[in-house]
Amino acid sequence: MIKKEDRVSVLGLGKSGVAAAKLLAKMGAKVEVFEQKKAPSDSPEAIELQNLGIPVHFGAQVDQIVHEQSDWLVKNPGVPYHNPAIQRAVERSIPVITEVELASSVLDVPIIGITGSNGKTTTTTIVGEMLDKSGVPALVAGNIGRALSDAVEDTAGKKWIVTELSSFQLKGTKTFHPQIAALLNVVAAHLDYHQSLEDYVESKAKLFRNLDKNDIAVFNFDNDLCRKVADLQEGTIYWFSIKEEVDRGLFVRDGWMIARMNGEEQAIMPLSEIALPGDKNLENALAAAAISLAAGANKEAIRSVLQSFTGVEHRLEYVSTKNNVRYYNDSKATNAGAAITALTAFSEPLIWIGGGLDRGVDFQELVPFLREHVKVAIVYGETASILADRANDAGISKIVHATDVEDAVRHASKIATDGDIVVLSPACASWDQYPSFEVRGSIFKQAVHTL
Structure with missing residues (x-):
């Protein structure tokens, strides 16, 4: 090195x-x-x-x-x-490397690496809290906000460094070797950067390239691409699934979260006690529990965190209730898969705000979810016409074109009726109008607060 x-x-x-x-x-x-x-x-x-x-x-x-x-x-x-x-x-x-490769070459603390198309930040944050509440000292860094290289000097006394990793970061790794590695899901994303789905998947798979049988690999059993990556690595697999019972890992049975580790089962908690809504967040919860148990967390801490954790900023973040209408900021949803997580998180019909940078995606996968969950679509940005076409394909009768996020909030407030939910879940990157998803989400929140 x-x-x-x-x-x-x-x-x-x-x-x-x-x-x-x-x-x-x-x-x-x-x-x-x-x-x-x-x-x-x-x-x-x-x-x-x-x-x-x-x-x-x-x-x-x-x-x-x-x-x-x-x-x-x-x-x-x-x-x-x-x-x-x-x-x-x-x-x-x-040699061309990214900063996480550089940092890992000098770290002397075991690494937990978490990647996936969606849910990385939520899952990484939850794992950090579960370990902390279990009395297992851990530091959270990576794509979540603090560069791994910046965290190197603060690892004294830590048993783990919990690292969120993007495909962009992982593509530039060679010797990166976590002791626990997790792939939450894989959907087509960032193809303008990677040029092909194959390269995107290969970049995610680099997280597992240097694992051996003493390391733990956590995979989503319900995702076909995750299972393909799992077949190609050497770590000991812990699965998580919301659809089936797994031989080793976390799954759901009769409304309970169940852990099956080392041939033994334990009931962790009722699903009804998990604070975050929706199946995708249930997947995140199962993944976080699997990772945390492997890293030494206890059942009580896992249950306590999942009962109280209500989300990270810009990820299905509750903003406010105005005139009995609830507003949620999901600006971090920069691809269709992430937007689907938001659309399926609520039982009520939604007023959906979507739009942003045009990366040449057709958004066809949104159509069934728009049809089932959305009553009004408000679109803006470079992808406004494409998303309007998909909303039309879904049979949504009211489609509104807005100039930007603030204008979309104004339209939503005039359209919404008692008990409605308005969610900004753009399905696109922000860079056509805003420098980051954080800025976009903050503008949305400010627009809601000033209604």
Whole structure:
């Protein structure tokens, strides 16, 4: 792996790039940070790194980033592999990695790695809380908000580091080796980045590449692509399922969550006590329980957390009730599968707000769920016309075009009647109008609060 005096180019001045550059400097590498976008010279991230003696270059060209002396390229996960600098590095046989690979090479704490198309943040957060409540010291990091490289120095006394991992991060790994790895689900997503479903699945599967029989692999028994990945890895499998009883893992029987571990069964809790609504959140709960039991959590802590956990920000987050209409922020739903989770979480007919960046997806998989759960569709952004077509295919009689999220909230408030539920679950990335799903969700919440 990276050694002292190695020359390392860090591509991208995002959160992961800053964390990687700092860690590399502490490791004694000769590190420079390159940002291909032009930015103001008073960028706080750039100033912070330059004060540490780390050069930062804006508007960087390919020949600056990848040169004859380059030993490594650490890239921001969001930089696609068809980027010319990445291609140049590959042509010159310069290793291209992401910051989670870098961090894992120096971590001396066992890793729990959690990935999936949907539910990663919720499940990772729940696992962290279950371990904490069980008296098992753990640190939560990764795609969930704190870069893994930034967390390296805070692992003293921790028994686990619980890491949310995206396909973007995992694609740039080589030796990454968690002791517990979980794949929650796989649906077609991020195909503009990965170029094919095969590459997307292969990137997710990298989480399991270095597992052996002493490690634990947690998979969704109800997802066909998860089962295919499970067949190709060496870890000891713990399944979770809401449809069938499994030989080892977590499942549902007669309205109870049941754990079957080491040939023994124990009833964890009634499903009616789980605070988060919907089948997808039940899957998240089962996955979190399986991971946490494997990591040393106890039944009482698992039950307590699932009774009280009401969600993470921007993920089916209750916002407010106005005129007896409930509003939910699910801005983190950046693909159709995530939106389906929201649509199926409620028994009441919904006023659904969807739209955002057009990635060339046709959203056909939404149609049966729109038909069953949505009475009014409010669409906006680049995908407005596509989503309107799908709502029309679903037989929804009222379809409204809005200019943006705030306008959608205004329309929803005028349409909604007593007892209705309004949910922002865009099924799209935010980047056509908003810099992140967090900003989009915050604007939605503010619009609701000011009704």
